[in-house]
Amino acid sequence: MAKAKTKTPKPEELAKIDYSPPEKHWTEVPVEFRPGTYCYGARPKYLEEVDMPNPREWQPYEDDWKLPENWKEIVLEGMEDRLNKYRTFRLFMDICVRCGACADKCHFFIGSGDPKNMPVLRAELVRSVYRKYFTTGGKLFGKKAGARELTMDVFKEWWYYFYQCTECRRCSVFCPYGIDTAEITIMGRELTNLLGCNTDWIAGPVANCYHKGNHLGLEPHTIQSNIEMMCDDIEEITGIRIEPTFNRKGAEILFVTPSGDLFGVPGVYTCMGYLMLFHELGLDYTWSTYASEGGNFGFFTSNEMARRLHYKIYAEAKRLGVKWILGGECGHMWRLIHQYLDTWWGPADFLEVPKSPITGTVFENAKSTKMVHVVEFTADLIRHGKLKLDPSRNDHLRVTFHDSCNTSRGMGFFEEPRYVIKNVCNHFYEMPENTIREKTFCCGSGSGLNASENMEIRMRGGFPRANAVRHVNQKYGVNMLANVCAIDRAALTTLMQYWVPDVEVCGVHELVGNALVMTGETERTMDLRLEELPGKEEEEEDV
């Protein structure tokens, strides 16, 4: 009888664990929906509100996504339709030579280490299907030509990665062909929406915006009373009572800001800054409780939905009879105004070219849209010496500035915020060159990814930004991260708490509000957060 030939492994061999991932071609590894990496599926009530297809209860981690039987046909028809309609989409499908220049520029790839987050590969998820159904080479040679069938696994993979791209466009800065991978994500999301597969975090604000005018679905009296509460705080800080007007016909200017500024912390402090500035200037402006949202989550759903939601700002401007529109600190609102508005709705000819009533400056850059960024407006005021400022009130802050993706890459807005900050703060420090301006790193939560359930993904995606903040925190003692975007204000606050807990987040106009010397104000002992200003504590504290 032959002896069984077994070899007892040595301890060293037993301890050897292979940590390397399985070696399979990327097209053959299906996605795994681990909690923390995805947003919840859109609830049917939100889809029904705006007539989106296939409303039903579903979750991405479930096997059955409850899609119509002909789902594949719908997606491929949708793809064909978009390839014919948008020349860029077809071009971006065809011209990539896979040089890899974009590969390591995505914050999600850098932070997650997942190769499918490389922009080139994320685009390849769609390109492979495009080749299979829309190119001769792909039809004939299949996998050898980089083509693959559209299967349920592939569709789920699309969904996973297209809701893991913030459409920040950093990759496009480095592409020698100028391919805008964000556009591919945008198309990918449109296709998922044809089957009713949006995230709840995006679909909810879309439905609320359509119905009530803002993301949270807040009604007019709630908006008004919240702004009045801010006025109470301002009175406590400055001794001055501000009485803003709402839906006032005949005002010169309509002011629109993201609703995050009305309710969220630290957005409300930015909003207090606006209120104080406009009061001090005696600006003839009004708030609207209908056009009560600068943000537009339709943009993260489909071009058509973005177009549909966007016009309310202009409809309200027309209804109230204002001359022009002033917009608050927001990110994607400005990208839409700057890059999409004229295509959607043509020049807003019923309004006048914006002219600052204080300095007389005509904002030629807003000649067509008639909408001016509040930071631009304030920079112009400072440039003309129209504001009395005491930057020492921000001396407890060492500030750095995060360029928001949409305002920097979407409209080249670099100098104005820095100019304002340097005039209202004495301590300003830049982050490293390859992390700011057009190369800025995203907060990791833009384009509707700022839900709470996908916290791991957000922390991964925001890591490159946080890493640069950590650097200025350690080198210069930076303790405040300023920005001009409502999603940034919310998302960076959380990001900092995980990666650089010493650093807080604020809008630029919070810093303006702190420094602004108002006519008839009492001596400031508190900043806009109602926190005592160092060295100016009230005497009773010494008892």
Added chain:
Amino acid sequence: MEIKDLLQDRREVILKKWFDVLLQTYPEETSRFLRKEKDPFSNPVGSAITEGISGIYQSILDGVDIKEVSPFLDRIIRIRAVQDFTPSQALGFLFLLKGVIRDVLLKEISKRGLDEELHTIESRIDDIALIAFDIYMQCREKLYDLRATELRNMTYRLLERANLTKDLGNGQEGVSD
């Protein structure tokens, strides 16, 4: 010659090997990038790993001090706690060092009869792994804490209006610092 001197002499070789095996826990395309890109802002993960393992290694040489080693562990673990790793995969990189040290130094250790000292070094790695568990858990707990805090902040004003967030210390007598 003590094992500490050996570890000090061969520090660069061991750290490079440790870095290489650690990178093997990432997909090939990713490890290539993490190894190649030297700019700490373009490649923050690679840079954090380099900085982290160097500090941890020094701590193993000097004898483990929680205060000193924790920031270096934190540099790496805070990242791996949010990447696609199970807890054991996230922290497994520490145990890889044992294999690396044996690979590089085993012959010399046997020749000089330093087996006992090797045992001490390996025990230090185990001690560090225990501290690493704590840090990993703190990171995970922080993630859940952030989720809760975000929801609260999002509706801060609304809660305040409903008198649900009034600070007890506000204007109440008997509450002192």
